Amino acid sequence: MYNFEFEKPSTVADAVSALGGEDAQALGGGQTLIPTLKQRLAAPSTLVSLGGIPDMQGVCIEDDGSVAIGGATTHATVASEAAGSYPALAALAGLIGDPAVRNRGTIGGSLANNDPAACYPAGALGSGATIITNTRQIAADDFFEGLFSTALEEGEIITTVNFPVPQAASYQKFLQPASRFALVGVYLARFADGVRVAVTGASEDGVFRWSEAEEALNKEFRQDALTGLSINPANMIADLHGSKAYRAHLVSVMTKWAIEACM
């Protein structure tokens, strides 16, 4: 990889200031960014580590019952510390990568990267989370803008992600065993005011909500409600691990598994 300067600020304000430099780039846990740098697919002049900012660490429960997770919190910490307050999300975090990757990778890094097969985008969109940055709050519905693309501005940092806790939720991940990403993953959350179904790993446009399934499940929350519904394979990802039609089919199957798990 090309060389760069390295900075590790201890406050959000200092990180924002460091990211104001030309070609500066934020570094979360580095589990995607470092391999990307090794392949010379990115060449920042400065890497600004977000791992030394205490305000961006940890899981806490807010007064309204929602779960707030610091942007630099590792998957392993979410898997253990959110297990009581939001078990489905903790389970999602515990399925990412492998144990050593989970000890480094962060929720903010995953969301900011918006890999089309990553797990956290499905968890955030399926939960209707709010992504809180150093400047504003962004609803998950407005955050994900397509393949590796988000609403984040240059130099903007995810400081906290706030998750409303549903009555029931489940993440069903059909594992691509070599990469440990989702071949298809479905996050289903059932709130008092409706069901949300978010799909990752499937679409060429990245994570999306399966609104037809949500409408059907709002009328009747059972697996049979999906009968007759299908995903159009046209926009699905096709690679050596699965065709468009296979992924479209898996979306239905994973959604049914998630419904079953929420019963």
Add this chain to the structure above:
Amino acid sequence: MTKVSMTVNGKTVSGDVEGRTLLSGFLRENLNLTGTHVGCDTAQCGACVVHVNGEAVKSCNMLALEADGADVGTIEGQANQDGSLNVIQQAFQDHHGLQCGFCTPGMVMSAAALLKENPRPTEVEVRKYLEGNLCRCTGYHNIVKAIMAASGQDVSSIAAE
């Protein structure tokens, strides 16, 4: 170059590194601790697993400067004080948990991290924990057996399939 300091296997060490220097590179090239192996250099194989502040991490996927001030443990620090093999290393020898040995440092470091958080894991738990450690020789059975044995469990009924 930037100065980096950390504790490695209980000793304070320091060196001058570039921003891009990986922790695996610092350990191997600056400290000559070549027990930490670099297999794939893409964070897939787990041969480079070390402990940073007690947690297993892939040292080829972490910058040396990110470990500034950290407490790092490598395979060189695993033996008992008298130089004899620790319980995990001895179990790998007793149960033939290695063949070529390239993956073994990462396996032992992952096993140590597992047994710290889960002192008596089931076979399924051991296999799940080793998802990020690849071995191309053994077929894993004897590695799993060795880790079960190191946790003090009876492994006589676990067949080397």
